Amino acid sequence: MPEAFQKTGSRRWRPVRWGADVLRAIGRGIAHLPHHLPGALVVASLVTIGHLHFHVLDAIDSYAFIGLGNLSAMDVSANATHPEVAVVVIDQRSYEGYYHERSPLDRCQLWADLKFLYELPIPPKLVVIDLDLSPPAKKEEARSTLSRAGCQEPLNQLLENSPRTTRTVLMEPLELKDEEATKVINNWKERMLAANIDFGEPSLPFRYGLVIKIECDKEKLAAKAVLAYSSRQDGNCLDLPTKNKPKEFLINPRQYVTGLRPVSALVLPSQRDLLSEWPGFQRPWELPVVFFGGSYGDDDTYLTPLGIMYGVEVHAAAYMSLVHPATEFSHLLGFAGEVGIGLLFGGFISFCWRRYFAMRFSHRPWKRQISPFFVFVLGGALIGLVLVITFVSLYLLSTSDYWLSPIPIALGMLIESFFVGAVHEAVEEGHRQRQGLVRWLDKAHKEGPDRFQEIVATELRKHPEPRRTLYQRCSYFIVGEIAQQFKVREFWVALALLVRRVTFFTLLGYALLLIVTHY
Secondary structure, three states, X not given: OOHHHHHHHHHHHHHHHHHHHHHHHHHHHHHOHHHHHHHHHHHHHHHHHHHHOOOOOHHHHHHHHHHHHHHHHHHHHHHXXXXXXXXXXXXXXXXXHOOOOOOOOOHHHHHHHHXXXXXXXXOOOEEEEEOOOOOOOOHHHHOOOHHHHHHHHHHHHHHHOOOOOOEEEEEOOXXXXXXXXXXXXXXXXXXXXXXXOEEEEOOOOOXXXXXOEEEOOOOEHHHHHHHHHOOOOOOOHHHOOHHHOOOEEEOOOOHHHHOEEEEEHHHOOOOOOOHHHOOOOOOOOOOOEEEEEEEOOOOOEEEEOOEEEEHHHHHHHHHHHHHOOOEEOOHHHHHXXXXXXXXXXXXXXXXXXXXXXXXXXXOOHXXXXXXXXXXXXXXXXXXXXXXXXXXXXXHHHHHOOEEOOHHHHHHHHHXXXXXXXXXXXXXXXXXXXXXXXXXXXXXXXXXXXHHHHHHHHHHHHHOOOOOOOHHHHHHHHHHHHHHXXXXXXXXXHHHHHHHHHHHHHHHHHHHHHHHHHOO
């Protein structure tokens, strides 16, 4: 067969051979997946135990939820056209202008505002009041202003005589140490309970400076509101048996923007006649559920995924999160996913570290210089994987109300990439090089002493004699190694070393300069 024809045929079939080589490489990778299974299981187990039992990731996991919760809420805010809860708040202007900055709040103004809500043409089905409406603790305090003293009883009667179609939930009165005051408050509470008015515990769990969860307790204010509105609790934690009930449930971030409609008490007709601003339209407070509370001062504020929110807004979002629950992604599925990602990513981890150690132990200087490239590739791939998992978590939270924390998976992949995988491949590469050296020396021994000496010299060049004194080590690190590569005419290697040394000393010098000049 002519030589030209052979070359033409070889070129024609070259893509086929490349494709076959790629398929064989993929097949070998799949065949080696079970090899990474023990490591993936161990890492996933350690991360799961640390996260669920020792709670070592709770802080960073909470702030991850803050960030992703904010993005998910903003992502759906454009569709926030059907809120279910009106949050009527006494904001700073109302507090200063109409409530005259008094504590306890002016009962006459409270009576007027609540009377307007109860007497709407279509009254709300549920009114939740996140304010302490119990009588003043001391008689002299109650009589300090005649109007305030005279409106506590009308306020009580307004609550007792609210429309039958409207259920009312009040916050539990604050505990007092004074026995006489406690007795007065208890009598008032019994009077309200006799009028079919419920009380809910208003405290919120404050962890790591955040509020993202609330106890799944039927005595909490949001839970009392849900139970008062409907006896059926399909899908939320209140419906679960006690042994299966979680201690807490997530407050769905998007409920702050899709489920709530904030309204300032300033726009209530009892304070300013602004009905003409909404001719023919539903008033912003005309919703089946109304939460009424304060949004003034800094005492009742909490950091949430939507920023600083007042307690009444958090309680309203918690109520909506019970109506439309956001649940944590199954830990079992998360564990399986982490193991699966570890298996699939394990092959790439092994490849990067295998190439790194093979080139790092090479007798060729240029290979040793470019070996860190594979560490950077692995780091970039890890960052890319974490970003993908983060986007998956954001997608699930935005569309399905499932919270899949990316933190445990990211930590597991970090451990797998730079600890377990590195050590494993270092041991494997050492074993491979030792076996290769044995075969090489055996072959050289058969070829004669000259070949044997050549191989010995090559191996010695891989590991140059270490510098003994501190001066020798420093001089070799700064200029000695560069000069040595110039001497053997490895100019590209010398240039790469020079760039690395300049980069190293530039970073070090800049850091020290910042330390010295920082105030």
